Amino acid sequence: MAPSKQYDEGGQLQLMEADRVEEEEECFESIDKLISQGINSGDVKKLQDAGIYTCNGLMMHTKKSLTGIKGLSEAKVDKICEAAEKLLSQGFMTGSDLLIKRKSVVRITTGSQALDELLGGGIETLCITEAFGEFRSGKTQLAHTLCVSTQLPLHMHGGNGKVAYIDTEGTFRPERIVPIAERFGMDANAVLDNIIYARAYTYEHQYNLLLGLAAKMAEEPFRLLIVDSVIALFRVDFSGRGELAERQQKLAQMLSRLTKIAEEFNVAVYITNQVIADPGGGMFITDPKKPAGGHVLAHAATIRLMLRKSKGEQRVCKIFDAPNLPEGEAVFQITTGGLMDVKD
Numbered sequence: 001m002a003p004s005k006q007y008d009e010g011g012q013l014q015l016m017e018a019d020r021v022e023e024e025e026e027c028f029e030s031i032d033k034l035i036s037q038g039i040n041s042g043d044v045k046k047l048q049d050a051g052i053y054t055c056n057g058l059m060m061h062t063k064k065s066l067t068g069i070k071g072l073s074e075a076k077v078d079k080i081c082e083a084a085e086k087l088l089s090q091g092f093m094t095g096s097d098l099l100i101k102r103k104s105v106v107r108i109t110t111g112s113q114a115l116d117e118l119l120g121g122g123i124e125t126l127c128i129t130e131a132f133g134e135f136r137s138g139k140t141q142l143a144h145t146l147c148v149s150t151q152l153p154l155h156m157h158g159g160n161g162k163v164a165y166i167d168t169e170g171t172f173r174p175e176r177i178v179p180i181a182e183r184f185g186m187d188a189n190a191v192l193d194n195i196i197y198a199r200a201y202t203y204e205h206q207y208n209l210l211l212g213l214a215a216k217m218a219e220e221p222f223r224l225l226i227v228d229s230v231i232a233l234f235r236v237d238f239s240g241r242g243e244l245a246e247r248q249q250k251l252a253q254m255l256s257r258l259t260k261i262a263e264e265f266n267v268a269v270y271i272t273n274q275v276i277a278d279p280g281g282g283m284f285i286t287d288p289k290k291p292a293g294g295h296v297l298a299h300a301a302t303i304r305l306m307l308r309k310s311k312g313e314q315r316v317c318k319i320f321d322a323p324n325l326p327e328g329e330a331v332f333q334i335t336t337g338g339l340m341d342v343k344d
């Protein structure tokens with residue numbers, strides 16, 4: 001479908017944020033800047049072809065993996081890394097500097113004030129937030145709401161950015177976006193145009209999509225990446241105990257990629273996870289279910305949320321694990337306009 005004329009002329013983000021651009025500051029150094037440090041453009045192109053679009057992203061690769069790129073010798077890689085180090089001041093920083101860096105964290109509203117308060121303001125950029133829970137507990141509906149709220153301006157608790165959505169189960173519904181956008185007073189077509197969507201069919205496909213995203217994120221202001229669900233394809237593509245070690249290793253690689261994207265582009269990463277029966281949970285535990293993915297997922301996700309059904313369209317979110325949030329629960333409801341507070 002051709003984009004609407006209104007979108008051609010500006011787009012939702014530009015329309016809503018024309019007067020607030022000063023709040024945005026680029027959080028990364030483009031890989032092209034290496035040219036000013038004496039690296040030839042052919043070698044920069046090789047890095048881009050390998051999915052590396054920023055100097056920050058480059059520093060997240062080991063030299064071993066960089067020499068694996070066709071045409072880059074060890075000597076070249078050393079020179080490239082030296083040049084990137086000059087552009088970035090990485091290494092130790094003071095606590096105060098880190099506090100300033102943390103100020104760039106954006107918190108994106110979930111649509112429910114109660115849930116936002118539980119989360120300290122909303123879904124955070126620079127880290128991975130995981131939601132797990134049984135089917136119909138609201139994981140995908142939260143993803144849909146975030147697709148819209150991320151595009152709100154910062155003063156409306158949005159992220160003023162675009163959204164990338166990787167769907168492994170085929171549950172994304174663009175038609176759900178329309179009433180959610182209307183609820184926030186946004187133009188639904190523009191909102192849909194600011195979401196890039198890909199359906200993944202294998203875990204390898206899922207990983208390759210992440211590699212391709214770096215190019216897009218280096219060019220346009222993204223603020224949210226959704227992977228719904230992060231684990232489903234791993235559970236299909238690897239079977240049995242015999243393949244468990246390999247599955248966990250590949251899952252760790254994928255999650256490491258997600259963490260790096262979050263930090264490289266100041267993006268919020270929202271992933272959904274499934275629950276599995278926990279026979280070790282003991283007979284006194286009323287609902288012996290635990291998140292899938294084991295320790296690998298537990299370590300990668302910074303904020304882990306457990307969703308469960310309550311009466312009617314009401315759902316409960318519990319902080320399962322988070323470094324700086326107190327334990328607690330929030331009740332919200334799923335409506336046509338997305339997640340909202342429960343009205344008494």
Ligand SMILES: Nc1ncnc2c1ncn2[C@@H]1O[C@H](COP(=O)(O)OP(=O)(O)OP(=O)(O)O)[C@@H](O)[C@H]1O
Nearest residue numbers: 134135136137138139140141142171313334335336
């Ligand atoms: N338009 C709507 N209005 C109100 N509630 C809705 C609407 N669309 C979906 N829901 C509610 O959302 C629920 C589905 O939630 P969701 O798809 O987020 O579940 P999930 O946790 O992702 O589950 P799964 O693991 O099956 O993907 C439905 O059961 C329904 O109650």
